[in-house]
Amino acid sequence: MNKDNCGKNTKCVHAGTFINNETKGVNTPIYTSTSNGFNPETGNLYYPRCLNMPNHLAVAEKIREMEGGEEAIVVSSGMMAVSSVILALLKTGDHILFSEDLYGGTDYFVKEELEKFGIDYTLASTENLEKFESKIKDNTKIIYFETPSNPLLKIIDLEKIVQIAKKYEIITVIDNTFASPINQNPIEFGVDVVVHSASKYLNGHSDLICGAIVTSEKFMGRIRPYVINTGGILNAQDLYLLERSMKTLNLRVQKHNENAQKLAEFFEKHSQVKKVHYPGLVSHSGHETAKKQMSGFGGVLSVETNLNKEKTRIFISALKYFQEAGSLAGVESLISLPCETSHSKMTYETRCSIGITDSLIRISAGIEDAEDLIADIEQAFEKANS
Ligand SMILES: Cc1ncc(COP(=O)(O)O)c(C=O)c1O
Numbered sequence: 001m002n003k004d005n006c007g008k009n010t011k012c013v014h015a016g017t018f019i020n021n022e023t024k025g026v027n028t029p030i031y032t033s034t035s036n037g038f039n040p041e042t043g044n045l046y047y048p049r050c051l052n053m054p055n056h057l058a059v060a061e062k063i064r065e066m067e068g069g070e071e072a073i074v075v076s077s078g079m080m081a082v083s084s085v086i087l088a089l090l091k092t093g094d095h096i097l098f099s100e101d102l103y104g105g106t107d108y109f110v111k112e113e114l115e116k117f118g119i120d121y122t123l124a125s126t127e128n129l130e131k132f133e134s135k136i137k138d139n140t141k142i143i144y145f146e147t148p149s150n151p152l153l154k155i156i157d158l159e160k161i162v163q164i165a166k167k168y169e170i171i172t173v174i175d176n177t178f179a180s181p182i183n184q185n186p187i188e189f190g191v192d193v194v195v196h197s198a199s200k201y202l203n204g205h206s207d208l209i210c211g212a213i214v215t216s217e218k219f220m221g222r223i224r225p226y227v228i229n230t231g232g233i234l235n236a237q238d239l240y241l242l243e244r245s246m247k248t249l250n251l252r253v254q255k256h257n258e259n260a261q262k263l264a265e266f267f268e269k270h271s272q273v274k275k276v277h278y279p280g281l282v283s284h285s286g287h288e289t290a291k292k293q294m295s296g297f298g299g300v301l302s303v304e305t306n307l308n309k310e311k312t313r314i315f316i317s318a319l320k321y322f323q324e325a326g327s328l329a330g331v332e333s334l335i336s337l338p339c340e341t342s343h344s345k346m347t348y349e350t351r352c353s354i355g356i357t358d359s360l361i362r363i364s365a366g367i368e369d370a371e372d373l374i375a376d377i378e379q380a381f382e383k384a385n386s
Pocket of ligand 1: 077078079080082103105106146150175177178196197198199209210211327
């Protein structure tokens with residue numbers, strides 16, 4: 001059943017569900033068999049690595065409908081999604097242009113792996129898109145970017161970046177993890193390929209590692225064989241968990257958005273805070289662009305406080321509801337220091353040059369009651385200063 005035209009909650013609940021005709025159960029059954037019968041009439045050979053089993057098809061269809069692309073696949077991690085798209089679409093001698101505010105793991109992958117394949121790359125600021133455009137070379141085949149970015153929540157104008165790429169017939173790839181398909185659908189703006197760390201909002205319960213890729217039939221025709229050949233797939237139980245989690249994706253993301261907005265407004269007025277990075281704040285440099293291309297501003301914010309390193313440690317340990325953790329987008333609120341976690345592999349100079357200082361705190365707003373979260377932060381600031 002194609003539910004492309006229904007609302008987000010309806011898609012979350014119903015899209016892709018594989019109904020067993022005998023029991024008519026409301027949930028997709030978990031198909032564990034790796035050996036399956038061959039159908040000589042259709043030539044179908046079901047095998048989990050070939051991305052053709054019902055648990056894969058069900059959740060991939062849900063993600064496809066949420067993002068609005070032609071085809072979707074689910075893979076074993078966000079990094080499998082990122083690396084598969086890059087390595088499937090490029091060959092030796094090609095060049096790829098990245099926005100410089102990348103998730104730390106992607107930055108590490110780029111710097112560690114691409115040279116081995118003879119792929120040239122440039123990381124450039126997207127603050128000024130004309131300057132960014134000047135980094136395009138004759139052999140540039142992909143422009144790859146994140147908006148909102150991690151951890152500074154910088155916003156790139158989707159319409160403008162697509163316009164630039166189309167001028168040179170360059171493929172655009174976005175990591176849409178931070179926004180989730182609830183807040184932003186880049187394919188509507190002409191972006192060619194969307195990747196997700198589905199370990200984040202799509203799953204949302206901090207208990208799965210998985211990734212997703214959504215694109216046109218044309219590009220999936222190159223990406224799918226790469227994933228099948230390299231084998232980065234997810235097992236049936238995990239695919240089922242992801243499908244189950246996604247039924248509440250819209251509800252969760254609305255609450256994440258609401259809590260992050262309230263926290264950002266609270267921090268902005270706080271005497272212990274120098275700067276808040278959150279696209280939902282009018283003071284954020286990307287606010288107007290975000291309003292144009294996002295239907296919600298997301299659940300992540302970052303904050304520069306007046307606390308020194310020692311007081312920051314006291315502040316973090318005094319929190320009751322924000323657990324210090326390296327990941328994000330779970331139902332529980334999390335806090336982290338990007339300099340020690342997601343961006344620890346970057347040199348100190350590179351980190352500071354893109355704004356990831358030692359005093360930058362990243363917060364992933366959970367779905368708890370905002371008043372409790374705010375009270376918790378207030379008492380932790382008091383403890384840090386006592
Ligand atoms: C924006 C972004 N992209 C990609 C990844 C990688 O995802 P995974 O850990 O599922 O491989 C992450 C992980 O934190 C991320 O935050």
